[in-house]
Amino acid sequence: MKKEILSKIDRAIKEVWLKCIKRDYKNNYLLKEDTLKNSFYFHLRKNLGTRFFKENAIRIYTEFTDGDLKSTGYRADIAIVELSKDISDYLGDNIKSIIAIIEFKYGCVYTSDNNFYKDIYKVKSYIKNHKVDCLYYLGFIAEKEYSYPNWLDGRQTNNWASKKVTVLSANKNIGSDNMNFYVQSCNELNKDIDSVFL
Numbered sequence: 001m002k003k004e005i006l007s008k009i010d011r012a013i014k015e016v017w018l019k020c021i022k023r024d025y026k027n028n029y030l031l032k033e034d035t036l037k038n039s040f041y042f043h044l045r046k047n048l049g050t051r052f053f054k055e056n057a058i059r060i061y062t063e064f065t066d067g068d069l070k071s072t073g074y075r076a077d078i079a080i081v082e083l084s085k086d087i088s089d090y091l092g093d094n095i096k097s098i099i100a101i102i103e104f105k106y107g108c109v110y111t112s113d114n115n116f117y118k119d120i121y122k123v124k125s126y127i128k129n130h131k132v133d134c135l136y137y138l139g140f141i142a143e144k145e146y147s148y149p150n151w152l153d154g155r156q157t158n159n160w161a162s163k164k165v166t167v168l169s170a171n172k173n174i175g176s177d178n179m180n181f182y183v184q185s186c187n188e189l190n191k192d193i194d195s196v197f198l
Contacts, residue, residue, distance in 0.1 A: 001082060001097065001099055005058075006099065006135065006189065007190060008048070009048070009080060009099060009100060009135075010100075010135060010166070010189040010190050011189075011190045011193065012044060012047045012048050013044065013100070013102070013137055013166075013168070014166070014168070014183050014185070014190060014193045015193070016040060016043045016044050016047055017040075017139065017168040017181060017183065018181050018182075018183065018193070020040075020043035020047075021036070021039060021040060021043070021139075021168075021181070022170070022179070024043075025141065025170065025179060025181075026179075030106070032106050033077075033104050033106040036104050036106050036139065037062060037077055037078060037104050040078065040102070040104070040139065041062060045060060057082055057083045057084075057085060057096070058080060058082055058083070058099065059081055059083060060078060060079070060080050060081075061078070061079050061081065062077065062078055063075050063076075063077070064076040064079035064081075064101075066095050067079075067081060067095030067097070067098050068095075068097075068098055068130070068132045068133075069098070069126075069130075069132065071130065072125070072130045072132070074122060074125070074126065076101045076102070076103065077102055077103050077104045078101070078102040078104075079098055079100070079101050079102075080099045080100040080101075080102075081095050081097065081098050081099060082095075082096045082097045082098075082099055083096055098132060098134040099134055099135065100134055100135040100136070100137060101123070101126065101132070101134055101135075101136050101137070102136075102137040102138075103123060103136075103137070103138055104119075104139040104140075105119050105138075105140050105141070105142075106141045107140075107141070107142050107143065107144070108144075109144050111142070111143075111144075113142075116138075116140050116142065116151060117151075119138055119140075120138065120151060120152070123138060123161075123165060124156075124160055124161075127160050127161075127164060127165075128160050134164075135166070135187055135189075136161075136164050136165045136166070137165075137166050137167075137168055138151065138165065138166070138167045138168065138169075139168045139169075140168070140169045141169075141170045142169070142170070142171045143171075143172065143179070144172060145171070145173065145174045145175070145176075146171045146172070146173075146174070150184075151167050151184070152165065152167060152184065152186070157186045161186045163186065163187055163188055165185075165186045166183060166184065166186065167183070167184040167185075168181075168183055169181070169182055169183075169184065170182075
């Protein structure tokens with residue numbers, strides 16, 4: 001996949017998180033993980049536009065298990081894929097490559113952080129054990145107070161997450177009811193958006 005296409009997708013993902021998802025959260029459109037996933041899917045398709053998808057044979061699928069994921073036993077919350085030019089019978093058999101995988105987790109004050117870490121370990125397994133070569137995003141809304149939740153530590157960001165993983169996160173600041181939305185990126189794309197707090 002051309003770097004400019006990857007960069008465009010990456011920028012759209014980060015901007016959707018920082019602008020659209022933040023706005024949807026503030027306006028009470030998000031309740032739990034499925035509405036977060038649905039909202040993200042809607043805004044990402046709208047942001048990239050029909051022409052982009054058609055010209056590049058790119059599609060977005062939810063609950064994705066096809067392509068390189070068939071043998072993993074996992075289901076991606078959202079996958080952005082490139083299709084083969086000639087589509088045969090079953091669409092799932094026509095996945096040329098996986099461009100990006102997005103895993104979401106939505107938790108309240110009672111949700112254990114272990115639920116978030118399970119998705120981190122899932123992404124690590126995609127990368128290290130199953131060798132699924134694509135960009136990865138972890139979209140975490142944690143309705144709890146953190147000074148700055150470092151979902152990935154330095155060993156992870158300098159090792160298996162390097163050049164592959166971006167954390168899209170939202171949480172409450174300590175002593176505040178406001179949700180803080182930010183991006184922690186290791187993928188080296190669109191660095192101007194990284195660590196932006198809005």
